[in-house]
Amino acid sequence: xxxxxxxxxxxxxxxxxxxxxxxxxxxxxxxxxxxxxxxxxxxxxxxxxxxxxxxxxxxxxxxxxxxxxxxxxxxxxxxxxxxxxxxxxxxxxxxxxxxxxxxxxxxxxxxxxxxxxxxxxxxxxxxxxxxxxxxxxxxxxxxxxxxxxxxxxxxxxxxxxxxxxxxxxxxxxxxxxxxxxxxxxxxxxxxxxxxxxxxxxxxxxxxxxxxxxxxxxxxxxxxxxxxxxxxxxxxxxxxxxxxxxxxxxxxxxxxxxxxxxxxxxxxxxxxxxxxxxxxxxxxxxxxxxxxxxxxxxxxxxxxxxxxxxxxxxxxxxxxxxxxxxxxxxxxxxxx
Numbered sequence: 581x582x583x584x585x586x587x588x589x590x591x592x593x594x595x596x597x598x599x600x601x602x603x604x605x606x607x608x609x610x611x612x613x614x615x616x617x618x619x620x621x622x623x624x625x626x627x628x629x630x631x632x633x634x635x636x637x638x639x640x641x642x643x644x645x646x647x648x649x650x651x652x653x654x655x656x657x658x659x660x661x662x663x664x665x666x667x668x669x670x671x672x673x674x675x676x677x678x679x680x681x682x683x684x685x686x687x688x689x690x691x692x693x694x695x696x697x698x699x700x701x702x703x704x705x706x707x708x709x710x711x712x713x714x715x716x717x718x719x720x721x722x723x724x725x726x727x728x729x730x731x732x733x734x735x736x737x738x739x740x741x742x743x744x745x746x747x748x749x750x751x752x753x754x755x756x757x758x759x760x761x762x763x764x765x766x767x768x769x770x771x772x773x774x775x776x777x778x779x780x781x782x783x784x785x786x787x788x789x790x791x792x793x794x795x796x797x798x799x800x801x802x803x804x805x806x807x808x809x810x811x812x813x814x815x816x817x818x819x820x821x822x823x824x825x826x827x828x829x830x831x832x833x834x835x836x837x838x839x840x841x842x843x844x845x846x847x848x849x850x851x852x853x854x855x856x857x858x859x860x861x862x863x864x865x866x867x868x869x870x871x872x873x874x875x876x877x878x879x880x881x882x883x884x885x886x887x888x889x890x891x892x893x894x895x896x897x898x899x900x901x902x903x904x905x906x907x908x909x910x911x912x913x914x915x
Contacts, residue, residue, distance in 0.1 A: 581902040581909070584645075585638060591652070592637045595659045597621070599710040603702055610691075614699045615706075618670060618687050625684045632682060635910070637662045639773040642906060643791055645899035649781025656713035657776040660730055663707035665769060668737055670700035675745060704734070718780060726776055733772040740764020747831045751850070755836050759800075766806075767799030774798075778893070790893035794886050794907075801882035801911050807832035808875045811863050826859050833878065834871035843869050883911050 600615050617623045620630030637658030644654035672678070673686040674696055680686060688696035711730055714723045743761040747753055774795030778788040810825035811834055825832055838845040845865045848854070854862060866872070886907060895903050 581905040584642060584899065584902045588638050588641050588651075589634060591655060592634055592641075592658055592662070593621075593631075595655045595710075596637075596662060599659050599663065599706050599713075602706060602709060610695075611699065611702060614687055614691055614695065615702065617690070618666060618681075618699065618703070620682070623684070625682075630682050630684055634662060635906075636665050636769065636773050639770065639795070639903075639906065640777040642899055642903045643774045643777030643795075643895075644781045646895035646897070646903045647778045647781035647783040647787060647791065647893070648896055649777070649783075650717075651899075653714075653717035654777055654780040656710050657726060657780055659713075660707045660711040661769060661773050661776065663703050663710055664730065664734060664737070667700050667703035667707060668741070670696055670703060672741065674700075675741070714780065722779060722782075726779055729772055729775055729779070733768050736764040736768035738764075740766075740768065748829065753831055753836060753839070755833075755840055758831070758833055758836050761831075762800060762803045763796075766803040767796045770799035770802070771796035787893055790889050794889035794893060797882050797886035797889055798907055798910065801879050801886055804833055804875060804879045804882060805911060807834055808872065808879065811835075811866065812872055826854050826862055827856060829853070834866055834875045837871045837874050838866045838869055841869055845869055845871075879911070886911075 596619065600612070600619065603612050603615055613622060617626075620626055620628075620632065623630075640654055640658040640661055641651040644657075645651040669681065670687050673681055674688045674693055678686055679689045686696070687699055691699075708727070708730065711726055712723065714726055718726070740761050740763065743757075744765060747757065747761065771792050772795070775788055775792035778791040783791070807825070810830065810832055824830075825835070835849070839849060840846075845862060848858075848862060848865075887904070890904060890907065895901075
């Protein structure tokens with residue numbers, strides 16, 4: 581997989597840069613700077629740590645190659661999903677009042693909320709312009725279908741974010757409420773990555789569906805694993821405090837499981853904001869009530885679902901092996 585990543589990353593950055601440059605115009609230097617800053621290319625701290633891992637575009641290209649395609653033809657789709665992802669991050673940082681992203685001040689913190697919203701909107705538009713670049717290698721019908729997939733994904737992202745924000749003030753949530761939220765916030769975009777990669781490879785519909793199901797289950801498993809790390813992860817590896825999810829009151833899967841039991845954890849949760857000093861004992865209480873085991877078992881089942889769907893898709897050659905390796909790397913991470 582390493583050789584594919586080394587091959588993909590420079591061309592992904594080049595494709596992204598070409599699309600971002602569409603925002604250049606008279607008196608628009610600042611907008612372009614804001615876009616390139618968020619992408620990790622400019623400003624203090626620019627570089628690999630600031631750009632992120634580019635997992636989503638790599639997933640598009642690997643899926644395309646594994647489905648028998650020419651991965652270079654899928655570059656516009658890979659840029660599109662990465663730009664949608666980054667649009668959502670810019671807006672999420674505003675909605676969550678987050679001052680830092682990848683160790684650097686967020687767009688809204690540096691330039692203000694109004695310009696950050698506008699930059700996110702520009703990023704959203706550029707994503708759709710990126711996808712139109714598929715017209716050099718795909719049929720008109722395929723470009724229209726790719727656009728439909730991306731548009732539906734964007735709707736699901738905003739629906740998932742709506743539920744995430746709405747759930748913060750609700751005390752009546754059950755375990756079932758968790759899944760519509762993460763379907764949108766995490767699984768939808770990974771499903772789009774794998775489906776778009778297969779579509780551009782001109783894979784049969786049944787194979788496209790299997791790749792989509794693989795990405796969807798992969799996204800769910802990734803999120804559930806993230807929830808586990810958000811309470812019991814090693815902060816030295818995750819780069820954030822393992823106590824943050826309990827302090828912020830995040831309605832993660834282990835928390836909702838604990839609340840469903842109406843035990844000691846649920847009683848303390850109902851009393852209001854949790855302090856930093858209480859976190860170790862509450863995390864231990866939650867584990868004692870079975871939340872950690874439940875969350876890990878759920879991750880294992882979703883991982884099995886993802887790998888079964890990948891087997892059904894029949895990935896080919898070294899790219900297929902690399903795609904499987906990437907999935908396992910994401911699902912066995914400790915950070």
